[in-house]
Amino acid sequence: MSALSGAPEPAGRRPGRARAAGLALAGLVGLSLLLGLSCGSAGCEAGALPQALGWAGEGPEAALTQAIVERLRLPRVLAGFAVGGLLALAGALMQLLLRNPLADPYVLGVSGGASLGAVLALGYGLGGLALGVSAWGGAALSLLLLLLIGRQGLRGLGLGEAAEAPSRLLLSGVLLAAGWQALITLSLALAPEARLRGMLFWLIGELSGAEPWAPALAVLALATAAATALGAPLKVMLLGDARAQSLGVPVRKLRLALCLLGAACTAVAVTTAGALGFVGLLVPHGLRLLLGADPRRLLPACALAGGSVVVLADTLARSLLAPAQLPVGALLSLLGVPLFLLLLMRGEGRPSGAAPADEPAPPAAEAVDPGSAGKEYLAHGTFEAVEAGESFESAEAVEAVEVVDAAATPRLQARALDLGHPGRPLLRGLDLSLRPGERWALLGPNGAGKTTLLQALAGLRPPQAGQLELAGRPLADWPLREAACLRGLLPQQPLVPAGLRVDEAVLLGRHPHRDAAVRDTPADWAATAAALQRLGLAALAGRRLDELSGGERQRVALAGLLAQDPLLWLLDEPLAALDLPQQQRLLDLLRERADAGRSLMASFHDPSQAARWASHALLLAPDGRWQAGPAEEVLRAETLSALYGHPLRLLATPQGPVFVPA
Numbered sequence: 001m002s003a004l005s006g007a008p009e010p011a012g013r014r015p016g017r018a019r020a021a022g023l024a025l026a027g028l029v030g031l032s033l034l035l036g037l038s039c040g041s042a043g044c045e046a047g048a049l050p051q052a053l054g055w056a057g058e059g060p061e062a063a064l065t066q067a068i069v070e071r072l073r074l075p076r077v078l079a080g081f082a083v084g085g086l087l088a089l090a091g092a093l094m095q096l097l098l099r100n101p102l103a104d105p106y107v108l109g110v111s112g113g114a115s116l117g118a119v120l121a122l123g124y125g126l127g128g129l130a131l132g133v134s135a136w137g138g139a140a141l142s143l144l145l146l147l148l149i150g151r152q153g154l155r156g157l158g159l160g161e162a163a164e165a166p167s168r169l170l171l172s173g174v175l176l177a178a179g180w181q182a183l184i185t186l187s188l189a190l191a192p193e194a195r196l197r198g199m200l201f202w203l204i205g206e207l208s209g210a211e212p213w214a215p216a217l218a219v220l221a222l223a224t225a226a227a228t229a230l231g232a233p234l235k236v237m238l239l240g241d242a243r244a245q246s247l248g249v250p251v252r253k254l255r256l257a258l259c260l261l262g263a264a265c266t267a268v269a270v271t272t273a274g275a276l277g278f279v280g281l282l283v284p285h286g287l288r289l290l291l292g293a294d295p296r297r298l299l300p301a302c303a304l305a306g307g308s309v310v311v312l313a314d315t316l317a318r319s320l321l322a323p324a325q326l327p328v329g330a331l332l333s334l335l336g337v338p339l340f341l342l343l344l345m346r347g348e349g350r351p352s353g354a355a356p357a358d359e360p361a362p363p364a365a366e367a368v369d370p371g372s373a374g375k376e377y378l379a380h381g382t383f384e385a386v387e388a389g390e391s392f393e394s395a396e397a398v399e400a401v402e403v404v405d406a407a408a409t410p411r412l413q414a415r416a417l418d419l420g421h422p423g424r425p426l427l428r429g430l431d432l433s434l435r436p437g438e439r440w441a442l443l444g445p446n447g448a449g450k451t452t453l454l455q456a457l458a459g460l461r462p463p464q465a466g467q468l469e470l471a472g473r474p475l476a477d478w479p480l481r482e483a484a485c486l487r488g489l490l491p492q493q494p495l496v497p498a499g500l501r502v503d504e505a506v507l508l509g510r511h512p513h514r515d516a517a518v519r520d521t522p523a524d525w526a527a528t529a530a531a532l533q534r535l536g537l538a539a540l541a542g543r544r545l546d547e548l549s550g551g552e553r554q555r556v557a558l559a560g561l562l563a564q565d566p567l568l569w570l571l572d573e574p575l576a577a578l579d580l581p582q583q584q585r586l587l588d589l590l591r592e593r594a595d596a597g598r599s600l601m602a603s604f605h606d607p608s609q610a611a612r613w614a615s616h617a618l619l620l621a622p623d624g625r626w627q628a629g630p631a632e633e634v635l636r637a638e639t640l641s642a643l644y645g646h647p648l649r650l651l652a653t654p655q656g657p658v659f660v661p662a
């Protein structure tokens, strides 16, 4: 049993903050419901609710109040709550899907489609069920078009061409929304004057009190439960599709689920109350600044806060110019603009160490310094503890590893592998075996296919021909999570999700080692603490990732891989953005991991560094040829000169070989 198993609970959990955030949300929900039920066109009456509940007063006046609260205000408040919750949830889901804080049902044109459907129905004098069906049809058509236009985005994994897929999907949505808007304007211009007011009023959003609140509330509850259940893999997806897939997350399925769930929420909200703007944008954004980026906390909070915001706005809309009632959609937009700007400004001025609620706290980030600090944080475990085992909590993976190592099966084996992109053949007929303890340097000129090969070896890109085996079994046959215990990938450009803290990002490396339903264990935090310490990041543990320098971010990504600690490490330009001492420290760390039995392959641009570090080398030429073997045989001046098409000279120095341009 290793030291990890005895690790105490993470010292930094802040149940107090979590409780405060939960209480604040509960207070907001309670206050909004109270005000919504107590206030009306005649102002706010403190006794309305007790009277409605039969606790105070009798006679005709109490009966009238009771009827008003029960028949008018309660359905309106419940419908408003459901609509607000659905829109905020849909916004948060779409922002996760597209990794863009500007995404929301309105920007993507989903609610525009629903609005067009409803306006057309109203234009033809239809109402009731026909109106609802027409709006549903519009939302569904929008989603279908979005899926068709952005098919590549959903099919892709965020690699190569698909890296731009989220922004392509967002752009498609913006265009779609503009198209719907034009059609809506046209419909309004052609509509009979008598129906114009109803259509306009519906367009800007209205809660009249007659809404079918029960289905909307039921959908809100179901959608919130489903979204929260997906919270753990969604959090890993913040790191980008390639890294998430390499950590065992079924990215494509998850994206599709996000898309369908977001569209369903939008369609129900729009058919219930028309077009209410800003909630899907404002609420998730504000909560992300207050609570952090963790979807497990953010999504249910959006449902509650979104509901409360719409109820409060509607209460204001009913009371502000009573007895006149303002359309809540217009009021929301009016209040939303300055609020959004305020939140943005506050977000920018947020102190960098500020931790969101309920997170295992950064180890006294305010007090740490690189030398002494982190020790308290590391009280739970050490790097040696991580080495001592317990990384592989999946029984199948442990078994596979034991079999592999006992039989000296290569960790990774490629046979007759062909790689390329459509119309761009790259590697031809690669045969390769990576064994325990080997350190492979991957070299080749720009565009030779190093990234493509590493992605294929990680199982993220299917080869055009040939076989790939991981631990003696075809790579494609491994369940995602078990494969993630065996191999890990450091992508060339790790993503920097806004609002995520350094220690949270590193902790995500533990994802494949635990059941999705289980929250982070002390062992996970011990491995995280050890990785932070090893990469010299203990003092930055509580900082937000988007506030770090390029080199610091690269070290965070490397710490995540160390926390994952797979048997096979695939690293795409791990030295990028690191200064010289950091490069040296990283190469030492990678050498240590190889000595501990891991197999490594890392791409390099500097052949001198590769020659001093690697035990083996693989050279990729731009014409698809390759050469592999022990480093001292492959990394020679004449071979490298031919590879790069530039003469290189080898200098023997006490520190090892150095290649210089001749």
Ligand SMILES: Nc1ncnc2c1ncn2[C@@H]1O[C@H](COP(=O)(O)OP(=O)(O)OP(=O)(O)O)[C@@H](O)[C@H]1O
Binding pocket: 159, 160, 161, 162, 421, 422, 424, 426, 444, 445, 446, 447, 448, 449, 450, 451, 452, 453
């Ligand atoms: N999605 C794609 N579709 C078509 N071609 C692609 C795609 N992704 C990469 N390529 C092309 O494949 C070739 C290999 O790209 P890759 O990124 O694997 O090269 P690399 O060796 O890692 O380059 P660098 O050293 O510049 O990082 C390049 O010519 C690139 O233009």
